[in-house]
Amino acid sequence: MLQASKHYSVSIFPLEANLDRSLPDKTLLTLMAMGVFTEKNGHCCVTRTALADMLKVRKLSCAEIANHIKTLVERGYVSIVECPEPENDNALCLYRLEGMDCDPNQPIFGRD
Numbered sequence: 001m002l003q004a005s006k007h008y009s010v011s012i013f014p015l016e017a018n019l020d021r022s023l024p025d026k027t028l029l030t031l032m033a034m035g036v037f038t039e040k041n042g043h044c045c046v047t048r049t050a051l052a053d054m055l056k057v058r059k060l061s062c063a064e065i066a067n068h069i070k071t072l073v074e075r076g077y078v079s080i081v082e083c084p085e086p087e088n089d090n091a092l093c094l095y096r097l098e099g100m101d102c103d104p105n106q107p108i109f110g111r112d
Contacts, residue, residue, distance in 0.1 A: 011035030014099030030068035
């Protein structure tokens with residue numbers, strides 16, 4: 001059974017995505033929001049509703065976030081590990097942010 005990731009006060013995500021000028025701004029914002037829920041092993045377990053709540057200032061809907069996640073998967077920045085109810089915005093999905101070359105034995109700011 002999936003368990004929601006902790007919500008951190010800082011975001012970690014692949015630097016390459018930040019440097020990718022072809023990545024749409026709202027797609028990058030979606031990745032940055034996912035980074036708030038990302039553990040140092042690169043895993044992120046979150047609902048699209050939680051991401052939409054975080055990005056409500058940008059007026060991103062769950063449907064838009066789903067499209068941005070699809071773009072991130074297509075570009076290789078995110079992989080979907082497990083998503084038992086892909087049509088349910090309130091269902092937890094487990095993602096992996098790719099390109100996170102973190103040593104799991106080293107501390108990461110804000111992560112246990």
